[in-house]
Amino acid sequence: MTSRDNPSELLAQVLERPFQFRERPVPTPAEYRPKWRTALVVLLVGACYSRRASWHQLHVLNWACRSHANQAAFERFKVGEPRLDDAVVRYDPALDRAIDLALFDGLLERRSGDVLGLSSRGLTALNELQHANVLVGEKEFFARVSPVSQTLVDSLVPRRGQ
Amino acid sequence: MSLRVRQLRLVAETSAGTFGRELEFPDGLILIRADNTRGKSTVMQSIIYALGLESMVDPRHVVPLPPAMTDTLRDSKDEEHHVSESYVVLEIENGEGKRLTCQRWVAHERMDRHLIRTWSGGALSGPSNAYEQDDYFVRRPGAAVSERGFHHMLAEFLKWDLPMLARDEDTEVPLYLEMIFPLFFVEQKRGWGGIQATMPTYGIPNAKQRAIEFVLDLGVYRRARERRDLAAEIERLRGDYRQTLAEFRGRLEGTGIVLQGLDKEMPTSWPAVEPTLMSVVEENRWIALSELLQPLHERHRSLVEEEVPTAEEASRELEETLRENERLIGTLTAAASELRQNIELDEDQLASLEHRIEALEEDRRRYRDAITLKDLGSDEVSILEGDECPACHRPLPLALIAPESPPPMSLEQNIDFIAEQIRTFKLMSSDTEQHRDIESQRLAALRSRIEEVRHAIRAARATLVSPSKSPSVAAVRELLRLEDRITTLGEINQSFVGLLEKLRPIIEEATRVRARLLELPKERLDAEDEAKLAAFEPRIVSQLKDYGFRSFSVDTIAISRDNYLPTREGFDLGFVTSASDAIRIVWSYLLGLLEVSRDYATNHPGLLMFDEPRQQAADPVSFQALLCRAADVNRFGQQVLFATSEPEESLHEFLAGKDYTEITFEGFALEPLPKT
Numbered sequence: 001m002t003s004r005d006n007p008s009e010l011l012a013q014v015l016e017r018p019f020q021f022r023e024r025p026v027p028t029p030a031e032y033r034p035k036w037r038t039a040l041v042v043l044l045v046g047a048c049y050s051r052r053a054s055w056h057q058l059h060v061l062n063w064a065c066r067s068h069a070n071q072a073a074f075e076r077f078k079v080g081e082p083r084l085d086d087a088v089v090r091y092d093p094a095l096d097r098a099i100d101l102a103l104f105d106g107l108l109e110r111r112s113g114d115v116l117g118l119s120s121r122g123l124t125a126l127n128e129l130q131h132a133n134v135l136v137g138e139k140e141f142f143a144r145v146s147p148v149s150q151t152l153v154d155s156l157v158p159r160r161g162q
Numbered sequence: 163m164s165l166r167v168r169q170l171r172l173v174a175e176t177s178a179g180t181f182g183r184e185l186e187f188p189d190g191l192i193l194i195r196a197d198n199t200r201g202k203s204t205v206m207q208s209i210i211y212a213l214g215l216e217s218m219v220d221p222r223h224v225v226p227l228p229p230a231m232t233d234t235l236r237d238s239k240d241e242e243h244h245v246s247e248s249y250v251v252l253e254i255e256n257g258e259g260k261r262l263t264c265q266r267w268v269a270h271e272r273m274d275r276h277l278i279r280t281w282s283g284g285a286l287s288g289p290s291n292a293y294e295q296d297d298y299f300v301r302r303p304g305a306a307v308s309e310r311g312f313h314h315m316l317a318e319f320l321k322w323d324l325p326m327l328a329r330d331e332d333t334e335v336p337l338y339l340e341m342i343f344p345l346f347f348v349e350q351k352r353g354w355g356g357i358q359a360t361m362p363t364y365g366i367p368n369a370k371q372r373a374i375e376f377v378l379d380l381g382v383y384r385r386a387r388e389r390r391d392l393a394a395e396i397e398r399l400r401g402d403y404r405q406t407l408a409e410f411r412g413r414l415e416g417t418g419i420v421l422q423g424l425d426k427e428m429p430t431s432w433p434a435v436e437p438t439l440m441s442v443v444e445e446n447r448w449i450a451l452s453e454l455l456q457p458l459h460e461r462h463r464s465l466v467e468e469e470v471p472t473a474e475e476a477s478r479e480l481e482e483t484l485r486e487n488e489r490l491i492g493t494l495t496a497a498a499s500e501l502r503q504n505i506e507l508d509e510d511q512l513a514s515l516e517h518r519i520e521a522l523e524e525d526r527r528r529y530r531d532a533i534t535l536k537d538l539g540s541d542e543v544s545i546l547e548g549d550e551c552p553a554c555h556r557p558l559p560l561a562l563i564a565p566e567s568p569p570p571m572s573l574e575q576n577i578d579f580i581a582e583q584i585r586t587f588k589l590m591s592s593d594t595e596q597h598r599d600i601e602s603q604r605l606a607a608l609r610s611r612i613e614e615v616r617h618a619i620r621a622a623r624a625t626l627v628s629p630s631k632s633p634s635v636a637a638v639r640e641l642l643r644l645e646d647r648i649t650t651l652g653e654i655n656q657s658f659v660g661l662l663e664k665l666r667p668i669i670e671e672a673t674r675v676r677a678r679l680l681e682l683p684k685e686r687l688d689a690e691d692e693a694k695l696a697a698f699e700p701r702i703v704s705q706l707k708d709y710g711f712r713s714f715s716v717d718t719i720a721i722s723r724d725n726y727l728p729t730r731e732g733f734d735l736g737f738v739t740s741a742s743d744a745i746r747i748v749w750s751y752l753l754g755l756l757e758v759s760r761d762y763a764t765n766h767p768g769l770l771m772f773d774e775p776r777q778q779a780a781d782p783v784s785f786q787a788l789l790c791r792a793a794d795v796n797r798f799g800q801q802v803l804f805a806t807s808e809p810e811e812s813l814h815e816f817l818a819g820k821d822y823t824e825i826t827f828e829g830f831a832l833e834p835l836p837k838t
Contacts, residue, residue: 014714023567023568023569024568025568025569025570025571025572025575026564026568026569026570026571027571027576027580028564028570028571028576029525029528030525030526030529030531030532030562030576031525031528031575032562032563032564032570033528033529033532033560033561033562034533034546034558034559035535035536035545035546035558035563036528036531036535036547036560037562038545038546039531040543041536042545067524068568093563094562094563094727097562097563098562100553101546101551101553101558103553104551104553105545105546105552106552106553107545125545130572132534133534134531134534134535135531137524142362146820154311
């Protein structure tokens with residue numbers, strides 16, 4: 001009788017050898033990938049008035065472009081026809097990290113207060129992104145709604161103290 | 163497949179009168195010699211310009227001609243004159259001896275540079291009013307495919323059947339003439355950098371190989387094309403199948419009949435188990451429609467044969483049936499409501515699967531973007547270059563927000579994972595859909611059964627209260643109802659036979675097409691292709707020997723079977739040769755192509771034009787060898803134009819005893835023309 005026919009012997013054989021456990025990598029949504037989201041940040045700022053955006057503006061616009069439902073809700077709001085059941089704006093901590101990366105990467109510059117603007121490098125990247133075959137759906141959405149002003153965003157989600 | 167340039171006229175109108183030049187080109191080796199390098203290049207470039215091919219030299223939209231043609235002309239006394247109007251006229255001849263004259267303006271107030279005017283004959287060599295005059299456009303979108311496009315017309319004139327190339331998944335473009343001509347024309351400034359050095363590719367993958375395949379008329383392209391056509395044919399048949407089947411399924415809706423044995427997608431062969439129509443009977447028992455029909459026919463026959471019973475005769479049996487039917491209606495209604503719930507569950511499941519698949523598709527699209535962003539070099543989109551964190555200079559994290567462990571998947575792993583999920587969910591979705599459809603048919607059958615039982619109950623009640631001698635309403639009703647049902651089912655059965663008659667040839671045709679697809683040779687190159695390449699190889703090697711190629715032993719040179727360029731032990735020659743040897747390779751490759759066309763059927767036009775082939779790098783000995791070899795074309799009725807500034811005496815000495823035509827002009831290409 002071979003070990004193949006004898007389960008306990010087979011098990012013993014397997015256990016005799018050294019073996020290791022390895023963590024299997026887990027899937028992550030693409031929007032959490034640094035390059036993708038940093039590229040999106042460049043487009044977000046590019047979609048705002050004068051290519052400058054406050055932290056607040058970036059978060060609202062980031063929420064707006066995340067899904068078709070959000071996009072539609074934002075567009076309804078922009079033309080002054082919001083629905084009662086339209087989704088609630090959510091803040092996304094991943095965006096803050098992408099903004100930091102974009103700042104360190106020299107794509108964004110701090111203007112006054114919490115306002116961020118595109119640096120000359122950022123403007124070049126924006127131009128390149130506009131022409132490259134990437135983030136097509138997002139670009140189409142921004143083309144429909146831009147430029148997005150601070151006033152519009154404030155009226156959608158008032159900042160604290162307002 | 164042949165092209166000869168026959169006559170060229172350059173004209174520039176200035177305030178000091180008309181300047182110009184007229185040249186004739188016979189067959190054989192033609193040397194256009196001038197000390198002034200600009201003059202002879204003007205002649206060469208004018209030919210290219212007249213044919214609307216200047217983008218093969220320079221992709222920008224600029225006229226490749228000197229200021230004397232475009233702007234300001236300097237005469238022999240060194241005086242400058244403004245050019246008010248200028249144009250080139252070229253007369254060419256095709257393989258059938260037909261002539262075509264093309265005029266293109268360089269400077270003109272009204273005539274657009276995108277316009278080429280043609281005459282259907284030799285308007286320069288034999289002016290006549292009988293030629294048809296036509297205007298075509300060039301260097302505009304569509305010039306290669308539109309009826310009014312000059313290159314479309316030129317390709318027809320040359321009897322070239324231009325292949326269509328896939329630019330990407332959706333777009334097909336023709337092999338543009340600008341991609342073919344660099345194999346016959348070498349421009350002096352950048353053309354000698356290598357084989358097809360100045361060829362534009364317009365983003366078409368493997369454009370250079372496709373051009374060589376076309377010129378050599380290799381079967382490899384035709385087979386690739388055939389493969390694509392066959393695949394498209396299968397796709398068309400699949401569409402026919404889907405549509406025919408969908409139409410039939412539409413007919414079945416609400417009948418309680420289900421088609422078994424034919425998938426929504428076309429199978430590769432006719433199903434081993436003959437497709438059948440199944441009908442649900444009672445609770446959950448399915449029988450073939452044919453089996454269902456038979457007892458119905460029998461019952462019908464016996465009802466017709468028997469005399470219709472009176473109400474009294476039928477009453478005993480009817481009371482029994484009435485009680486049974488009243489019980490049955492309760493059971494059936496309960497079953498129907500359960501089925502409805504099941505169908506609703508399926509609908510919910512389908513909606514949530516659809517939602518899930520949509521979200522995954524969106525994520526996959528973003529992943530594709532992420533991969534594109536990663537792959538784009540720094541010369542395109544420069545965001546977070548080098549995958550390094552710009553703040554701490556450590557490798558970028560794989561995700562902006564993720565627990566330390568387990569680590570996130572790599573982009574590629576993740577996109578594969580998403581694809582796998584989409585596949586699974588789609589499978590689940592199609593299973594659910596199928597289940598829902600069958601349950602719907604069951605529900606439909608159940609409903610019509612409930613309806614039937616209700617009618618039977620009503621008929622039984624009516625019979626029981628009717629006068630005892632009158633005929634039984636229930637029996638009459640059953641007969642009518644039976645006839646109705648037999649007709650409906652018979653019609654469905656008929657159209658099912660029709661369906662099978664339609665589908666069988668579609669599947670059989672697809673099987674035949676698939677077999678033809680499999681029969682296509684697996685090897686890229688067939689015997690004839692190999693023969694051409696095998697004849698091409700020694701012609702390159704022998705020329706390189708003659709021209710004094712020094713970089714390494716020429717016997718190790720072979721033609722790559724992938725890109726058809728000369729290689730040495732599998733490596734491209736471009737990187738391992740000296741500048742002068744690189745020029746020798748271009749000479750021998752292009753002349754070799756011309757030579758191969760003498761013995762094999764190719765698309766080569768039998769014309770070669772070299773602008774200043776000597777260049778500084780090649781020594782006189784090699785140049786002499788090139789001239790002598792090129793002088794061979796006289797024997798084959800081909801045409802080779804060399805523009806050179808080699809001294810006249812050297813040329814005479816080099817080509818002693820050989821036939822050739824020499825066109826020498828002193829001074830400028832354009833000279834004052836007598837007033838007409």
